[in-house]
Amino acid sequence: MTLYPQGVIIGKFYPPHAGHRHLITTAAAQSQKLAVVVLGNRFENITVADRVRWLAAEFDETNVTVIGMPNDCPEDYHSAAIWKAHDEALRLALKVSGITKVDAVFSSEEYGAELAAHFGAVHVMVDHARTAYPVSGTLCRDDLTAAWRNIIKPARQDLAVRVILVGAESTGTSTLTTALMEHYRGRYPELVDVPEYGRQYTYDKFAAARAENPDAVLSDLVWTSEDFSIIGERQNEMENEAAARCPLVIADTDSLATSLFERLYIGEGSYGSYLALTQLPHRDIYLITDDDGVDFEDDGWREAEHRRAEMTEWFKEELTRAGHSWILVTGDQERRMATATEIIDLIIAQRTRFTSPPWATRTVLAGA
Structure with a gap:
């Protein structure tokens, strides 16, 4: 198995759930170091700091570093200008954390391939069909009670x-x-x-x-x-x-x-x-x-x-x-x-x- 020197995951983790845990665990096993970047915006009512804290508690004493980055830029996957704005937010979040080279981007989304290309990195798709853990942030937000056991435990304690x-x-x-x-x-x-x-x-x-x-x-x-x-x-x-x-x-x-x-x-x-x-x-x-x-x-x-x-x-x-x-x-x-x-x-x-x-x-x- 290839062991990438520096892996990266980005996401909202709004809220962090079992699918996110599976993605991070999979990526951590294939990376010497893994940076998980939480990109949250002011319009979401769970703070970036809380999401970072929950993920850091879930992956304590591992090769995972959790980084928080406020990002209020709109999303538009068809706009090169918007892509650049998001890329720069991610690049600076990594840079100020001492990460200047990305070897692999891990994701469960199609946009991961383009993001990896922007950083000259390999894209590693993980459970794109969500068969391992059929859960999403959308499902959690729609019905928190039904999704409760799928949300990571540190988040449940605060939510x-x-x-x-x-x-x-x-x-x-x-x-x-x-x-x-x-x-x-x-x-x-x-x-x-x-x-x-x-x-x-x-x-x-x-x-x-x-x-x-x-x-x-x-x-x-x-x-x-x-x-x-x-x-x-x-x-x-x-x-x-x-x-x-x-x-x-x-x-x-x-x-x-x-x-x-x-x-x-x-x-x-x-x-x-x-x-x-x-x-x-x-x-x-x-x-x-x-x-x-x-x-x-x-x-x-x-x-x-x-x-x-x-x-x-x-x-x-x-x-x-x-x-x-x-x-x-x-x-x-x-x-x-x-x-x-x-x-x-x-x-x-x-x-x-x-x-x-x-x-x-x-x-x-x-x-x-």
Whole structure:
């Protein structure tokens, strides 16, 4: 097999998907070095920087270098002047990255041959019929939910709409989470439960305590910063696992809430959940369940009845301080659901709408 000293791939990667991964993997296997150039424009609502970051994460520690290049030039494959404009954008993107000679251009498109000729390089066609991976950026943009598993995992983590519910003990957080999950599961069959891991951890910790002392009661548990480190880390993992499977995540708490419960149980000087908090995934909206007007229900595992109002205020303060978008959901269950679904529907519509310039072409797969 020929091993080209310097291979190049160009594309929009809007968004990057399994077909792109196959193209890059194939080209990387046939190149000593491979440059993947992301050419995006201002009319697309995923930034070039995000696409570069996702591809770089997907191909970490390989011979692949991902380069971003804003390119607002119109497309016209029949115009020599437009071809030159695109060629120059690509040439400069490569030049400032230290690449002055291209040996092979890899693509799945017919225009790859002409582009390669402009650079005095060989054109290597990869899966032109899209039989290996019958997916395209057009299909992903048309129906993000149906195409979700075809989008590379780093992109899924950022593209997923994340709705996080938080609140003090016995303020209806789990009740509202369950209702929202039931409401949206018809549209999102792959919607994954993201429960409060701290509750399961408490069950397990108490069971271990009872195994040592059958007379132990809940108030005997001694909490440590390590406990909250484990809880926060696992809460992040559960949320990210859900995002990998579905473009909508509805989580019953998160690692930010873990940090506040750590404050409640241990005090201001404990920072076990700090690392998890620094790795908090992106958020679209926090919904804080109001304690006002909600009776405290002691299910045998709750100990903070008299600090509910204080904790509710903590959530408001910390989310505001961190710059997160949050809504206090209050009133009866019907009002809370109405508030939640109205904003969630608007966020979904905004986050799943892909914009393109008027000259953008659509990829139509064979048999489609």
